[in-house]
Amino acid sequence: xxxAKPTPQDVLHRIQHTPPRSDWMETPVEIRxxxxxxAANPKSVATLGLPHPHAWNPVEDDWHLxxxxxxxxxxxxxxxxxxxxxFKVFMDICVRCGACADKCHYFIGTGxxxxxxxxxxxxxxxxxxxxxxxxxxxxxxxxxxxxxxxxVLREWWYYLFQCSECRRCxxxxxxxxxxxEITIMGRELLNLLGLNIxxxxxxxxxxxxxxxxxGIQPHAFKDMIDFxxxxxxxxxxxxxxxRFMEKGADILFITPSGDVFAxxxxxxxxxxxxxxxxxxxxxxxxxxxxxxxxxxxNFGFFTxxxxxxxxxxxxxxxxxxxxxxxxxGGECGHMWRVIHQYMDTMNxxxxxxxxxxxxxxxxxxxxxxxxxxxxxxxxxxxLIHHGKLDLDPRRNDxxxxxxxxxxxxxxxxxxxxxxxxxxxxxxxxxxxxxxxTIREQTFCCGSGAGLNAGENMELRLAGGLPRANAVQHVxxxxxxxxxxxICAIDRAALPALMDYWVPGVQVTGVHELVANALNLPGQNExxxxxxxxxxEELMAQAEGQSDEG
Amino acid sequence: MNTRYLFAFLVVFxxxxxxxxxxxxxxxxxxxxxIPYAAVVVFVVGFARKVLSWAxxxxxxxxxxxxxxxxxxxxxxQAKIDNPASNWGVFLRLLFEVLTFRSLFRNTRMRLKEEKLxxxxxxxxxxxxxxxxxxxxxxxxxxxxxxxxxxxxCIQVLETLDSFFRVEILYPGVQFGLPAVYLSGFVLLAAVVxxxxxxxxxxxxxxxxxxxxxxxxxLIFGIAFSGILMRYVTKVDIRAxxxxxxxxxxxxxxxxxxxxxxxxxxxxxxxxxxxxxPYSKLMHLGGVFLSPTRNLRGDTRAYRHVxxxxxxxxxxxxxxxxxxxxxxxxxxGLPVEKPLADAADEAxxxxx
Numbered sequence: 001x002x003x004a005k006p007t008p009q010d011v012l013h014r015i016q017h018t019p020p021r022s023d024w025m026e027t028p029v030e031i032r033x034x035x036x037x038x039a040a041n042p043k044s045v046a047t048l049g050l051p052h053p054h055a056w057n058p059v060e061d062d063w064h065l066x067x068x069x070x071x072x073x074x075x076x077x078x079x080x081x082x083x084x085x086x087f088k089v090f091m092d093i094c095v096r097c098g099a100c101a102d103k104c105h106y107f108i109g110t111g112x113x114x115x116x117x118x119x120x121x122x123x124x125x126x127x128x129x130x131x132x133x134x135x136x137x138x139x140x141x142x143x144x145x146x147x148x149x150x151x152v153l154r155e156w157w158y159y160l161f162q163c164s165e166c167r168r169c170x171x172x173x174x175x176x177x178x179x180x181e182i183t184i185m186g187r188e189l190l191n192l193l194g195l196n197i198x199x200x201x202x203x204x205x206x207x208x209x210x211x212x213x214x215g216i217q218p219h220a221f222k223d224m225i226d227f228x229x230x231x232x233x234x235x236x237x238x239x240x241x242x243r244f245m246e247k248g249a250d251i252l253f254i255t256p257s258g259d260v261f262a263x264x265x266x267x268x269x270x271x272x273x274x275x276x277x278x279x280x281x282x283x284x285x286x287x288x289x290x291x292x293x294x295x296x297x298n299f300g301f302f303t304x305x306x307x308x309x310x311x312x313x314x315x316x317x318x319x320x321x322x323x324x325x326x327x328x329g330g331e332c333g334h335m336w337r338v339i340h341q342y343m344d345t346m347n348x349x350x351x352x353x354x355x356x357x358x359x360x361x362x363x364x365x366x367x368x369x370x371x372x373x374x375x376x377x378x379x380x381x382x383l384i385h386h387g388k389l390d391l392d393p394r395r396n397d398x399x400x401x402x403x404x405x406x407x408x409x410x411x412x413x414x415x416x417x418x419x420x421x422x423x424x425x426x427x428x429x430x431x432x433x434x435x436x437t438i439r440e441q442t443f444c445c446g447s448g449a450g451l452n453a454g455e456n457m458e459l460r461l462a463g464g465l466p467r468a469n470a471v472q473h474v475x476x477x478x479x480x481x482x483x484x485x486i487c488a489i490d491r492a493a494l495p496a497l498m499d500y501w502v503p504g505v506q507v508t509g510v511h512e513l514v515a516n517a518l519n520l521p522g523q524n525e526x527x528x529x530x531x532x533x534x535x536e537e538l539m540a541q542a543e544g545q546s547d548e549g
Numbered sequence: 550m551n552t553r554y555l556f557a558f559l560v561v562f563x564x565x566x567x568x569x570x571x572x573x574x575x576x577x578x579x580x581x582x583x584i585p586y587a588a589v590v591v592f593v594v595g596f597a598r599k600v601l602s603w604a605x606x607x608x609x610x611x612x613x614x615x616x617x618x619x620x621x622x623x624x625x626x627q628a629k630i631d632n633p634a635s636n637w638g639v640f641l642r643l644l645f646e647v648l649t650f651r652s653l654f655r656n657t658r659m660r661l662k663e664e665k666l667x668x669x670x671x672x673x674x675x676x677x678x679x680x681x682x683x684x685x686x687x688x689x690x691x692x693x694x695x696x697x698x699x700x701x702x703c704i705q706v707l708e709t710l711d712s713f714f715r716v717e718i719l720y721p722g723v724q725f726g727l728p729a730v731y732l733s734g735f736v737l738l739a740a741v742v743x744x745x746x747x748x749x750x751x752x753x754x755x756x757x758x759x760x761x762x763x764x765x766x767x768l769i770f771g772i773a774f775s776g777i778l779m780r781y782v783t784k785v786d787i788r789a790x791x792x793x794x795x796x797x798x799x800x801x802x803x804x805x806x807x808x809x810x811x812x813x814x815x816x817x818x819x820x821x822x823x824x825x826x827p828y829s830k831l832m833h834l835g836g837v838f839l840s841p842t843r844n845l846r847g848d849t850r851a852y853r854h855v856x857x858x859x860x861x862x863x864x865x866x867x868x869x870x871x872x873x874x875x876x877x878x879x880x881x882g883l884p885v886e887k888p889l890a891d892a893a894d895e896a897x898x899x900x901x
Binding site: 009049083098099116118167171209210247348382415439465 | 552553556599602603604605606607608609610611612614615616617618619620621622624625626628631632646650652653655656657658659661664665666668674678751752753754756757758759760761762828830832833836837839840841842843847848849850851852853854855856858859862863864865866867870871873874877878880881882883884
């Protein structure tokens with residue numbers, strides 16, 4: 001079964017951006033291995049009581065749908081048109097100008113025309129025209145209308161799980177049509193038939209029952225953090241003392257569970273622990289973790305609005321129970337879109353919390369006045385701006401760092417300067433990627449919106465091509481060897497992407513860089529970084545490389 | 550051959566034939582009065598209904614596409630238009646969107662060459678779209694002279710500007726440039742041709758284009774072309790036309806004799822466009838103002854957005870969580886709400 005993995009060069013030369021001759025409605029979908037994620041485990045779907053849990057296989061001809069599935073979809077469609085102005089307007093006003101076509105990383109990486117955002121949306125619009133517009137039904141195919149059929153459903157499923165809801169297309173659309181919004185609605189509809197993917201459904205069930213996507217139980221969660229505590233002591237000589245579910249702590253800290261689970265996110269988690277320890281030692285700030293609310297991310301967002309709300313509710317509930325003043329959130333992408341644009345609306349008002357004030361600097365976080373949740377990176381930026389951190393950026397001198405803006409904090413928040421400010425203060429060598437690939441125009445890692453499974457690696461590598469290509473540019477031009485990001489999915493997805501496209505570039509969270517530069521009171525010589533690599537060797541290597549250059 | 554643009558072309562051709570035959574058959578009342586009134590009614594009612602139907606759906610979440618630095622600390626400069634934190638900022642964002650097509654101006658073209666992806670500024674769609682819309686607007690405003698007596702001064706100024714470039718060819722036999730050449734009409738025609746060609750020539754755009762994308766372009770081509778024909782070539786009786794149009798707006802319709810057939814073709818195509826408008830993608834005119842990714846503030850953590858249909862949902866509470874894991878939590882040294890002994894007591898009581 002082991003096929004030789006094609007080389008990056010092969011892949012690059014194979015990409016064709018010219019559409020095929022056959023009309024898109026006449027081109028049947030082929031659900032191809034490597035491009036799709038496995039079907040949801042019915043147990044996970046049942047855990048939340050979501051509709052129609054059942055076993056099925058995307059490549060089979062019978063998906064074991066309920067008998068009236070077309071009616072369910074029609075009614076679900078209608079309900080969402082009535083509930084969401086965005087959906088209704090976006091179904092009506094696209095002029096198919098094509099400005100979005102080559103903005104999608106999945107289109108750039110696959111050349112599949114149905115990955116052009118306009119066509120992805122037309123998959124739904126074609127049914128909308130047939131079901132909800134008289135003129136549409138009358139004219140039929142010539143005007144892009146078609147009735148719902150199993151073929152169409154297969155197409156929906158295949159392509160709605162080839163969109164990472166990154167919103168890059170919406171930036172260029174003259175009417176702001178947001179494919180993320182269309183994908184969100186489409187996935188909600190698929191969920192009415194129990195057609196989720198397992199990489200989303202099972203984390204959702206885990207998060208609901210155990211507090212985090214990975215299903216880590218409370219004692220195991222504490223074990224993992226304790227392991228970091230040992231690790232930090234080994235590397236810095238300082239034993240940090242994290243707090244767990246401590247009532248009356250100043251701040252509740254919530255981060256994606258991916259950070260405690262897998263490298264290189266774990267080093268970022270160690271970074272959080274070191275920062276909190278520093279702040280407690282120096283300024284008496286008490287930050288507590290929780291195992292009940294131990295997930296910052298929200299795969300419910302990739303399931304349905306309701307599921308998102310059900311998972312998100314834990315944040316405020318736990319903050320209320322622990323009587324903290326406000327909430328601090330770790331480095332994560334979609335987590336921050338949910339917090340910034342949805343949380344307060346869904347589960348607020350958080351009138352039991354205080355308007356966040358940094359007790360160390362006195363800064364009132366006006367930008368988070370209502371939601372009462374502050375991004376760790378803006379928190380750290382504020383500390384640095386007020387000179388409250390003792391930093392030695394020379395420990396990061398072996399690094400040439402570039403920064404990958406994650407989609408959600410970029411186009412769902414506008415969080416650009418804060419991470420750059422922090423990185424510039426903890427690293428001496430920082431280089432930007434080309435302007436069309438960063439900030440609001442940033443490219444997705446290729447694995448967002450619940451698509452970072454193993455079985456769809458071909459899709460992930462294709463979708464990550466534009467990002468990798470931009471990294472390669474700065475890797476060749478400046479010798480960049482570290483890709484920093486503020487997203488747990490990035491930290492999980494980008495290493496594989498770099499290994500394939502740009503070997504020699506590693507991935508880090510911003511707070512790993514902060515922690516490496518941070519001088520802890522009572523620390524040892526600090527001869528290694530958090531990854532246990534000797535600084536001396538790293539510096540020598542770096543000098544060797546720049547000599548060659 | 551592409552059935553989609555052929556279909557659109559066929560429809561426009563049939564429309565042309567219908568109006569031409571109608572004019573020839575002396576159906577002046579039908580084509581000059583009844584159809585225009587009907588078209589205007591369909592347009593106004595249809596437009597209003599569409600906008601009201603959009604407005605009837607609420608905006609449950611504030612989901613602006615943030616296209617620049619959000620409001621943060623005072624020492625971080627905010628992108629006040631691309632990521633507005635004030636209503637004034639939102640107003641400017643929409644204004645720039647509507648008047649200058651700011652989002653489209655960002656357009657780039659992706660190329661994959663020698664294993665390297667590049668993204669270059671792609672300005673032609675923006676130029677073409679801008680030229681098209683402004684030329685259309687100018688032509689539209691100029692036409693108000695047919696409905697107002699006397700012609701307001703602002704329209705006269707516009708006409709003067711529009712005919713700024715004098716192009717006059719005055720030879721016996723070849724006469725052009727009198728009356729003054731209005732630039733807008735020709736720009737409109739050129740822009741329509743460009744937008745249509747672009748749709749047909751660029752493979753990816755052709756691939757996604759529907760009959761309803763070609764139809765308005767061909768229709769507007771017909772309108773602009775017949776208009777230009779009337780003004781510079783076949784010369785209709787302009788006084789008779791104004792008598793008819795003034796009759797329409799004053800609700801004293803008359804159909805003067807001797808208006809050329811081209812006028813009726815022109816008018817019929819315009820009526821078709823009006824009636825078609827509310828049921829088509831042309832409603833982007835109204836929709837752009839209602840787009841939640843453009844018309845909302847980005848300061849969503851500072852001000853709570855209210856969802857009118859927000860409803861309570863089942864959640865897995867902390868109590869349920871502790872109930873399941875209490876033993877393990879206690880063993881790991883994690884704090885619990887109910888000590889193990891209390892929980893055991895309660896369970897025993899429940900049994901009794």
